[in-house]
Amino acid sequence: MKVLAEANANAAISILHALGLGKGCSIGINLKTTVRLVSEPQKVEGDFHNLLQTIEDIWGENGYPLPEKFGWQIFSEIPIGQGLKSSSAISCAAIKALNLATWAGLTDSQIVDIAVSSQIRCGCSVTGSMDDTWASISRGWKLVDPKKSAQESIILEGTIEDEISIFLILRGKRDKKILSNDFNLQSRYFERAYDSLIGGSIFQAISNNGMAVAVATDDDEAIRISNKLISNGAIAAGITGSGPAISVVCFIQDSDRIREILLEMDFEIIETNFIENDVLELTE
Numbered sequence: 001m002k003v004l005a006e007a008n009a010n011a012a013i014s015i016l017h018a019l020g021l022g023k024g025c026s027i028g029i030n031l032k033t034t035v036r037l038v039s040e041p042q043k044v045e046g047d048f049h050n051l052l053q054t055i056e057d058i059w060g061e062n063g064y065p066l067p068e069k070f071g072w073q074i075f076s077e078i079p080i081g082q083g084l085k086s087s088s089a090i091s092c093a094a095i096k097a098l099n100l101a102t103w104a105g106l107t108d109s110q111i112v113d114i115a116v117s118s119q120i121r122c123g124c125s126v127t128g129s130m131d132d133t134w135a136s137i138s139r140g141w142k143l144v145d146p147k148k149s150a151q152e153s154i155i156l157e158g159t160i161e162d163e164i165s166i167f168l169i170l171r172g173k174r175d176k177k178i179l180s181n182d183f184n185l186q187s188r189y190f191e192r193a194y195d196s197l198i199g200g201s202i203f204q205a206i207s208n209n210g211m212a213v214a215v216a217t218d219d220d221e222a223i224r225i226s227n228k229l230i231s232n233g234a235i236a237a238g239i240t241g242s243g244p245a246i247s248v249v250c251f252i253q254d255s256d257r258i259r260e261i262l263l264e265m266d267f268e269i270i271e272t273n274f275i276e277n278d279v280l281e282l283t284e
Contacts, residue, residue, distance in 0.1 A: 083241025210238010
C-alpha cells in the first residue's frame with residue numbers, strides 16, 4: 001500500500017459562535033489532524049457523519065479528478081464532539097490531501113468552500129463552520145460571514161500575542177441538542193462578544209462568547225468554572241463551539257496557578273497553545 005498524499009490541519013477554539021449573530025470567528029490551536037490518502041480502501045473508525053464520502057462526492061461534483069483506487073487514514077489529536085473543530089480539521093486535511101494527490105491546484109479559499117459544503121451536507125454542522133474551517137488551515141483569527149463564499153467571507157482578521165498558554169477542559173459528551181433559536185434568543189450576549197472582537201479585545205470576546213453559549217445551552221456549570229478561573233488569573237475562559245469543552249487562556253507566567261486549580265477539578269485537561277506563524281503548514 002502506497003501513500004498517495006498526506007496533509008495536516010489543526011484544532012481551533014471559538015471567539016464568536018456563528019449561530020449567535022450570523023457571523024463567526026475562531027483561532028487555531030496546536031492540536032493536529034493528519035489525513036493520508038492511500039492506494040487501497042481502508043475502514044475508517046469514527047466517521048459517524050460519513051464526512052469523507054461526502055467530501056468525495058462534492059469533490060467530484062466540482063469536476064475535480066479522484067484517484068482510480070484509494071482509501072483514507074486519519075490520525076488525530078483532536079477530541080471529537082467537544083467544540084474543538086475536529087470535523088473542520090478532518091475536512092481540510094482530507095481536501096488538502098486530495099488536492100496534492102490529484103494536482104488539482106485548489107487555493108485555500110476553494111478548499112474552505114468544499115469543506116464547508118461537506119460539513120453542511122453530511123449534517124455535522126448547522127452553519128458549515130466557515131470560521132472554524134478557516135482557523136483549521138490559516139494563521140490568526142478571521143471574523144467571517146458564512147453566507148458568502150470563502151474568498152468573500154472575511155470581514156476582519158488579525159493575530160494574537162505570543163507567550164500565551166491554553167487549557168482545554170473536557171467535560172464528557174454533549175448532552176443537549178443544539179438549536180439555532182436558542183442562540184438567536186441570546187443575541188444581546190453575543191453582541192457583547194462581537195463588540196469586544198471589533199474593538200480588538202480578543203480575550204474578552206472569548207469570555208463573552210463563552211458566556212453567551214452557556215446561556216443559550218443552559219450550562220450553569222460552564223459559567224461557574226469560567227468565572228472561577230478568570231478570578232484566579234485567567235485572561236479568558238468560556239465554552240468553545242457549542243461545547244461542552246471550555247477553553248481557558250492565560251499568560252505563560254500564570255499557567256502553574258491555573259493548572260493547579262484545574263487539577264482540583266475532576267475533568268480531563270489538555271494543555272496547548274495558539275498556532276504560531278512559523279509552525280503552521282498550509283500545503284503539506
